[in-house]
Amino acid sequence: MVIIRICVGSSCHLKGSEELAEMFDARIKAEGLQDSVVLTGAFCFGKCNRTGVTVAVNDDVYPGITTANFSQFWTEKVLAAVKNA
Secondary structure, eight states: OEEEEEOOOOOHHHHTTTHHHHHHHHHHHTOOTTTEEEEEEOOOOOOOOOSSSSEEEEEEEEEOTTTHHHHHHHIIIIIHHHHHO
């Protein structure tokens, strides 16, 4: 099981955490990964970045996730974690 935690703290909220959460949810459903991936919110990871939202995949924390780099992040981090789970 892969756990994705999206920061919903004030800074990340202003940078689009809600939109990213919707993108993650849509991709999880589109790829039929509801039994393999848990999507949840979290408060500040202490890794605020000037651009983007902080997202954790299992225990790895990644700052700077945006709608522009979402697809790359999904492939390189999330799908890789699913394959290794």
